[in-house]
Amino acid sequence: MGNVTFFSKIGNPKMQKSLDVKIARILADRSCSDFILADAKDADMAYGLAAPGQSPESYGQEARFRTLDEYRNQIREVIAQGLVDIVLMSASTSDILTLRERLFEHSAITPAIRANDATDIWLAGAEGVYTGLPSRPFRSASLDYAMCGKGTCQPEERSRGASLGLYSVTFNNDLERDMETLLAFKQFRSEAAQKGFRYFLEVFAPNAPQAAIADIPRFVNDHIVRTLAGVSGAERPVFLKIPYFGPKAMEDLAGFDSSLVVGILGGSAGTTFDAFQMLWEAKKYGARVALYGRKINSSEHQLTFIQVLRRVADGDLMPVEAVQLYHAELKKLGITPRRTLEDDLRPTAQVLSYDSSSSVQVKTPTKSEEKPKNNAPKTENRTCFGNLPRGNTVPDEARQNANLTAQEKVQRNLEKLRKTFG
Numbered sequence: 001m002g003n004v005t006f007f008s009k010i011g012n013p014k015m016q017k018s019l020d021v022k023i024a025r026i027l028a029d030r031s032c033s034d035f036i037l038a039d040a041k042d043a044d045m046a047y048g049l050a051a052p053g054q055s056p057e058s059y060g061q062e063a064r065f066r067t068l069d070e071y072r073n074q075i076r077e078v079i080a081q082g083l084v085d086i087v088l089m090s091a092s093t094s095d096i097l098t099l100r101e102r103l104f105e106h107s108a109i110t111p112a113i114r115a116n117d118a119t120d121i122w123l124a125g126a127e128g129v130y131t132g133l134p135s136r137p138f139r140s141a142s143l144d145y146a147m148c149g150k151g152t153c154q155p156e157e158r159s160r161g162a163s164l165g166l167y168s169v170t171f172n173n174d175l176e177r178d179m180e181t182l183l184a185f186k187q188f189r190s191e192a193a194q195k196g197f198r199y200f201l202e203v204f205a206p207n208a209p210q211a212a213i214a215d216i217p218r219f220v221n222d223h224i225v226r227t228l229a230g231v232s233g234a235e236r237p238v239f240l241k242i243p244y245f246g247p248k249a250m251e252d253l254a255g256f257d258s259s260l261v262v263g264i265l266g267g268s269a270g271t272t273f274d275a276f277q278m279l280w281e282a283k284k285y286g287a288r289v290a291l292y293g294r295k296i297n298s299s300e301h302q303l304t305f306i307q308v309l310r311r312v313a314d315g316d317l318m319p320v321e322a323v324q325l326y327h328a329e330l331k332k333l334g335i336t337p338r339r340t341l342e343d344d345l346r347p348t349a350q351v352l353s354y355d356s357s358s359s360v361q362v363k364t365p366t367k368s369e370e371k372p373k374n375n376a377p378k379t380e381n382r383t384c385f386g387n388l389p390r391g392n393t394v395p396d397e398a399r400q401n402a403n404l405t406a407q408e409k410v411q412r413n414l415e416k417l418r419k420t421f422g
Contacts (some may be wrong), residue, residue, distance in 0.1 A: 019085045019110040019164075023238060025384040026261055026288050032384040035283055035313040036239070036263065038086035039306065040293030041075050042114040042166070044068065045090045045140070048124030053297045072096065074302060079103050081303050083310045088112045088166055088291065091141040099149045099161045113146045115139065115165030115199060116188065118181075120207040134177040134208045135170035137184030143197050158196050165192075166241065168202035171223045174210035182227065193234040200289075201228075201237040202265065217249035225256065239263050239289050244278055247285045254286025263289025269298035272305075272326055272344045276312045276319040283313070300337055304329045320345060 022034040043051035052071035055064045066074075072093055079087060079097070087104075089097065091113045097103045098111040120135035122128060144150060146165070148157035169185055171178050192199055203224055205216050213219045220242060228236070239261035244250060254262045264282045266275065275295040282290065290313065299305035308326045311317045317325065327341045337344065 015106050015108050017085075017110045018108045019238075022085065022288075022384075023261060027259065029384065030258055033315055034288070034384050036086065036261075036289040037084045037306075037310060037313055038088055038112070038263075038289065038291040039075075039078050039084045039296055040088045040266070040291045041071065041078075041093070041297070042088045042090050043293060043297070044071070044093070045114045045117045046121040046123045053294075068093075074297075076103065077303060078306065079107055079109055081306065082108060083306050084109060086110050086112050086164070086291070088114065088293075089162075090114060091146050091162075094146060094162045095149065110164055111162040112164040112166060112200075113141055113162045115141055115143070115146075115167045115192075115197075116184075117141075118168055118170060120170050120204060121168070131207055134172040134174050134210060135181065135204075136177065137169075137181050139184070139188065141165070143191060143195055147195065147197060153195070155196075163196060164198045164200070164238070166202055167199045167237075168204060169227075170204040170207055171219070172206045172209050173213055173219070177210070185227075189231065189235040198238050200239045200241055200263070202241040205243050217245035220245070221249060221253045221256075224253065228260070241265050241289065241291050243267065244282045244287070247281065250282055250285040250287055254288075261288050263287055263291060266290065266292035266295040269294045270348050271339065271346055272299070272323045273319055273346065274348055275305075276309065276317075276322040277347065279309065280312055280319050300330055300335050301333060304333065 019036060022036050025032045025034050043053075045051075050065055052066035052068060055066045055070070075087060075089065075093065075097060078084060085108075087109055089111065094111055094113045104111045116137065116139040118135045118137050119130045119133065122130040142151070143165075144153045145161075147153050147159075147161045147163055149161060150157070167185065167188055169181050171181065188199075191197075201224075203220055205220060206213060224240065224242070231237075240253075241263045242253075242265065244264040244267075250262070250264075253260075264278065264287050266278070269275075275292065279287075279290045279292075292309070296302055296305055296309075304326065308317065308322050308329070311325075312319065312322045323345050324341065327337055327344065330337050
C-alpha cells in the first residue's frame, strides 16, 4: 500500500490508515482479498495482574507474569513492525501510547480502545464469580478522554487520540438482562455518533443462558441481525467481531448483508496450527477481520508470529506451511518452541469466550466443505481496486449503484465521506 501521507487542516502530516483503505475496498468489492488484522492488547480490562501473560522468566515452579510496562513495550514493538491494521488497548494504555507518545501519528495502524467492560469479562481475582452470572453492561472508559485526553473535547481535538473502539454485548436469553444490554448499547451509539467516535461490535456467545439454547451459533447470528436492523447511519459499527463457530455459521452471516463486514475473535491460545487454521478457514467462509489477543500474546516470539499470520491472512501461506515456517524462524532466532513441530500441527478445541464457557474444534475442512456456498464472499486473491483514501474515513454505504465498477465505488465512497467530514 505504501507509506502515503496527507496533510490535515492544521498542517500536521498524518499517515494513511490501512483499516480505512481495506474497509472501503471490501465494501466496494466483496471478492477483494483484503484482510484486516488486529492485535488485541486490552487484557488489562479483564484479567488483572495476569493480563500481560506469563513471562519467560520463572522462579522454580512459580510462574511470573510480565509487568504492565513490559506489556506496553510489546505493543510499541508491534506498532513499529507495522503489520497489523489495528492495535486494541485499554484506555489507560492508549492514553500513554496514543496521546502522550504519539506512536500512531506516523503509522498506518489505527489505535482503538475497549470502550466498555461488561461483567462477563470481569476475570480479575481467583475468587470472582461474575462470569458465571448473566452479563450486565458497564463502561469504565470515557470517550472524550480517549479522544483528546480531556473531560470535554473541542471538535478539532477529537482526532488527537483514539477515535475507534470495541463495544461488546452478550445475550443470555434473559429478557431483563438482554434489554438492559440493548439499552446501554443504544446510549453508547448515540454518544459515539455525536462525538465522531467509531466502533466495532463484539458479540460473545451466551456466558450464562437463563433458558436452554439448542443452537448457539444461530442464536448469536439472529441476535446480531435483529439488533442491527434498527441501527443506521453513523451509529452502525465499522465491522463485527464474533466467535468463529465454523463454516456454516460464518457463511450464513457473512452472506446475509453485503454492507456488514464480519470478523472473528481469536479465543484461547491453543496450538500455532489452531491460530493459522482458524483465520484461514474463517476467511474462506466470509470473514474479513481477525482480532487475536491470547494467540499473539502467548506465542514464543510475537513479532515473528504476527509476520507469519499476516502472510496467512494475505493468502501467501496455507496453515500447515505457516506453522512450519514459524518453527523455522524460531530456530533462526535461537528460541526453543513450547511444543514440537509435530505437536504444534495438531488441532485442539478452541475456547471462544473470556471465561472458557464456549469452545469449537478447529479442523481442516473436508472436501464437501471446501467450496463456499450461498452468498458468502469468495476469497481468491483478487486485486483490490481503488487508490488509497485520503484521511481516516469509512463509507456508510457501498452498493447504491450496482452499475458502478469497483474502482468507481471506492472513489464515490471516499468522495462522499470527504464532503461529509471534511
